[in-house]
Amino acid sequence: MAHSYTPGLTVTERTIVRRRRVLPLPGKLLVAQGDRVRSDQAVARAELPGKVYPVNLANQLSIAPDEIKDYLVKKEGDLVQKDEILAENKPLIKWFKTEIRSPVTGTIESLSTVTGQVLLREPPRILDLLAYVDGTVVETIPQQGAVVETGCSLVQGIFGIGGETRGEIAAAVQSPDEPLTAAHLKPDMKGKIVVGGSFLPAETMTRAKELGVAGLVVGGIHDKDLRALLGYDLGVAITGTEQVGFTLILTEGFGTIPMAAKTFKLLSAHAGRKASISGATQIRAGVIRPEIIIPQATSSANSAVMQSQREGIRLGDPVRIIRDPLFGRIGEVSALPPDLQKIPTESEVRVLEVTFADGSRAVIPRTNIEVIEGA
Amino acid sequence: MIVATDCGSTTTKAILIEKIGDEYRQTHRGEAPTTVEAPFEDVTRGVLNAIAEIEELSGRRILDGDRIITPCRDAKTGVDIYISTSSAGGGLQMMVTGVVQNMTGESAQRAALGAGAIVIDVLASNDGRLPHEKIERIRAMRPDMILMSGGTDGGAVTHVVEMAEYVSAAEPRPRFGVTYKLPLIYAGNKDAQPQVKKILGEKTALEMTENIRPVLERENLAPARNKIHDLFLEHVMQQAPGYKKLIEMAGAPIMPTPAAVGVIMETIAKRESLNLIGVDIGGATTDVFSVFGGVFNRTVSANLGMSYSISNVLAEAGLANIMRWVPFTIDEQTLRNRIKNKMIRPTTIPQTLDELQIEHAISREALRLALIHHKSLATGLKGVQQERTISDVFEQQTSGKTLIDMLKLDLIVGSGGILSHAPRRIQSMLMMVDAYEPLGFTMLSVDSIFMMPHLGVLSTINEKAATDVFVRDCMIYLGTCVAPIGQGQNGELCADYDIAFPDGRTVKDRLQFGDLRLYPLEPGGKAKVTMQPAKQVNLGAGAGVPVTREVQGGVVGLMLDGRGRPLQLPADQQSRVAALTKWHDAVDLYP
Known part of the structure; x- marks a missing residue:
């Protein structure tokens, strides 16, 4: 049962990501291996047969x-x-x-x-497949697309809506527990990716749409506001094609939840830098999480490390609690008892002990925490 | 010595079955994440990990590197056979077409569902969509396989050929792999075979089989179902990562998980000549199986489930329907946020009692909705001319009535995480009773640790082993629910009853409306129950007519449900919470 924990979300200053860019049907490749590409540059083109x-x-x-x-x-x-x-x-x-x-x-x-x-x-429609991130073509797939690699800072969110976009990062709030209010949004944030704190109220979404903000990154939102934004109740977490005027990424979940300090610090530190973001989320069959990719200014990709696969959970790992009653709290693993323990529901499960910054401790089922990766 | 795995969409579950004396028993169980996705992209990795866990627990050596040791070398090494089912990577997704939506369209849907598929759309000539909308729809979907039907043998060919033209124009592409042709089964009017071949022969991997509706009055689903299984193995599975290896490893054909569960359900019903409803409630989907009068049906509610699809249960059932089962008050915003948080973190488990009660409330709605869906498809054939006698004059029954008759139902079988792993078995029993509202006398049972898929595929090669394990280790009888039909004011007489227990003890009492009672009656024990219903109340023999039945016990016992049928829940919040609390206390539902 070494695997009985939830793989966490990556928040890291330095890593290498590879993004596979593949056409939905065979087409023509526009780049060659080794080419430097910009995020808004087409790497392949296909003709979608007409209706x-x-x-x-x-x-x-x-x-x-x-x-x-x-x-x-x-x-x-x-x-x-x-x-x-x-x-x-x-x-x-x-x-x-x-x-x-x-x-x-x-x-x-x-x-x-x-x-x-x-x-x-009808005549065919031209479909251009963009590179999505600034980087280097490291592999080409004949007639289908290419793999683009970039040395970057990476933040994975838990849930998002809306597709791929790009823009400059703008920090709008002072601390991770501050909600992002409509007053925080200024006209010069048009086309930018705005980073907020703990909560995104409905008025801020409306304001963001008016201003033409490209993306919003916040800790949490209320489900009812999401429903109002989409116009329907989202049933299954497969997203990425919504068109609500901006791309939205939640780093923590639903409700008012302060953004993890590490995430907030990393994003704020890169204010003014260009980033590529995607709200696409798919929690079933091949997990896809929303992401913020901030390519490194110098192409020092080689000095960065490829993300390695974790094998299990260890003492001292920073973790986030992902289920009530302590939902959203962040702490450190302080004990890993091997035996099953009875929890208040009478279920017997594997647990671990988490110690919080204030020194308090809690026993939590192992499936109810996620490791904050990329430490 | 048999090792069996089920490769689910998230976890691969392995069980070890050993022959102990004359009997086969399930002895050890291992589990590991399914590895269809990157970075592994090889389903056998997860299988080997799950089996490795069995090795650790049993002390038996089963693996030699990446190979399963078969046959047994000695008492401590190897197994005789390895078998598996799979629903990984989203299962088998099919699109079906017919000419008339509720005739050949439904027959095609039943054929695909019975074969273990998820039907992503049913296209028919009369489905109300314009031709170019149909073509767009076919193009937008990426099924694993298409089943085409339409027309009776010897009837008109135009409509089915027209549909073939639409499919051809859409140039459908399979979900996995860019380079291979999409498997398509034609099971319609046999006279149209040459034209269909001409239109689709080049573009798809076309297979012809017997018409699923050769005449209006008869369905012939078996040949199409068998074809689906063959193509699933030959084409679809070959494309999924690592499946070629898995097929080589296995000593019997890999079955889609729901098809294997269906085999088990059909076997139980046949062996004991029962009418049954089976349900497998998973994280993403809820499968419902039924056998009534020997007729088997299966449906899958693709977006009703307890984790990935939990939010869709809320969307479909509505908040009020979920809240009516929750024995405390909680504001809408908190509940909505909690449900969404479960959706985005599907592997978490309830940690507090109120969270468990909320999940149980949601599962009641998922079970209820999936059964409604099942009832609408498990029907007699539509469009069939009915013979009427003079006595039927006042009873205007249309053809295609549902086959599900809750009064004739003998047994409900529950499976899936929320039912198999509920902390108390009474919780599973009451969830099913509340969701299904069984009428009269109904037995209930659950799958102990979720091994019905394994036993389903096992039964195709060793019936005795499958039956032994099923009876001894898999099926847990919960008990019997007795529910009189009728409604009344709280405290009014529902029925007088006598119970003669196997130890000679007797109980004589009266059941009032609003009562829920539970009597212990151990598994295997039988009690004689005589119910004398009030004059407007029915127990299957007619209003006010007394009924005596022998009932079976189980780990929960004998439940007398006087809450009324249809089930009555008080409308206002305060009395509803009071009623739920009273019922929960009466059966000791929660700590």
Whole structure:
């Protein structure tokens, strides 16, 4: 049971991250191995096939499906403009003439003599895949994308919404337990990533949207404000595609929870620096956590260390309690009793002892803490 | 000597089964995180870790490096066979198509669900979506497999061919792997096979099988289900990281976890000729199984669960429905935040009693909603002409009535973390009773430590071993619930009862509305219960008609539920909390 603890979130001044950038379907690679890339630079490009529109000619012309070829004005593979005639009948009296016009601009992809329909496809859409972080291309995947590496400071959040974006870091509050109020947001924060403290009220979200803030990083929010922001109750934690005007990252969880001192210190120290952030969260099947990546000014990537995989929990590890009644408290592991212990619910579980900064201690189930990684 | 694993989405659970004397018994259990994801990307790592834990606990050597030692070398080395189930990486996700939504569409859905799949969408010619919307939808989804059905044999081919054209235009791509073709099973009108082949033969890994609805009056799901299992092994599993190795390691085909649980449920029902409902409530999904009159059905509620999907239970059930089970007051904001915090940290466990009570309240709603979903799919065939006699004139029944009849239900089987690991067994029993509201006499049981998947796959190769372990180590009988149908004011007579216990003791008393009582009746013990219901109250034989039944005991005992059916909970907060507290105290639910 060496694994019975929750792998924590990384908060580290120096590390190397690699981000795999892959197109959703095969396309063209725009960079080569060893290239330096900027976060807003495209590394690969794909053509997303256009939408398909079926038109049932047989029904509209009142003919048998296998007769449609006799009525078609265009052939398979032909380009058509919107409202151009696709097929028509040739009656003796002109009044009875029926013309079928194309609902879209595109090509005639196929026609079927069984169902009597033609399939029209709109022109493809260009999709550019951005590098997302400033760094170096260390691997290319033919037709699919590339792996970009960067030496950076890294902060992982617990939950986020909204996609990838970038901007300068702006510290808005003085301490990690100060809530981020609307008054903290200034017009010059447009396009920036604003770091707050313990809580983000609904008014601040509205203000951030008005100002055009790129990202918000805070300790916690209320679920009801999230629901109001999204317009629906989020059921499953798979996010990243929301469009609410900014990317939001929570470092601690739901409620008013001071941001971990280490996280706050690190982010504040990098105020004015450019960062790449992503709110994408997926807690099932391949955990994805939101992140703030601050590439190092000098490309001293080699001196940084690759994040190593932890094997278990040790005495002295800094931990965060992730379940009530002490939710959000941070302390240090001071004992790891091996035997199962009965907790107030009568469950028998493995526990550990945490000592807090004020010297007080608490016994907590091991599954209810997470290690603060990257110490 | 058998070692079996279940590779779940988060943990891989291994059990060791040994032959002790003439009987097979489950002896040791190990568990390790599933390793389908980076950095390992090899499911066998987790399997080996879980088995290594069994090695440590049992002192038996099972592994030789990365290899499982088979067959047994001596009394302390090796196992005879290794078997496994898997739901890792999100399980088997399928899209199904039909022509008429509630006819071939539903049949296709039942075929896929029965095979252990999660159905991500059902497309039908009459599903109300415009053709280009259907194509967009197919494109947006990345299923592991598609099942196409539609039309009866010899009927019109146009609609099913049209659907094939849509699928072809969408060029669907599989969830894993960019380079391989998506497996597609065609199980529709056999006359359309040549056209479907022409349209989809090149673009997909197409397989043809018998029509799942050859005539309107009959479903023929087995060939399509078998095909799904074959393709699951041949295509889907081959793409998932490490599965090629896993397939080689295993001595029997790898089964999708829910399919294996389904096998066990069907076996129990058949062996004891019971009508049963089984439920497996996990972190992400809740699977419901039922066997009524020998007809097996399975549904999966993909977004009802106790950790990853906990927040969705709140979204679907609504706050008021969850709060009605909580025996104290808590403000909405706190509760909402707590539920979301569980969602983002799914592995945490309740540490205080009130947190446990909140989780139990949520599980009642998840169980209830999943059963409603199940009832809507476990139905007779729709669109079938019914023969009516003169006596049916006043009873306008439509075809496709649900098969779930709570009064005919004999046994409820619960499985999954919240039910298997509840600190007190009575908690599991009351959760199921509150969620399902069984009527009349119903037995309840739980899976002791979650090993039904393992036993399901085991039963396909060694029926005796699976049965032995199931009876001795897996199935824990909780007891019987007796619930009269009817409602009344608190304190009004519900039923008079006599109980004759196996030790000769008798109890004669009256059950009033609003009462919940519990009598100990040990596992294996049988008691004779005679109920004389009040005149508006029914115990299955009609209003006011007395009923005598022999009931089975269990680790909890015999529960008499006079809370009314449908279950009545006081509307105002204060009396609701008082009622819940009274019931909880009556059965000693919490410390």
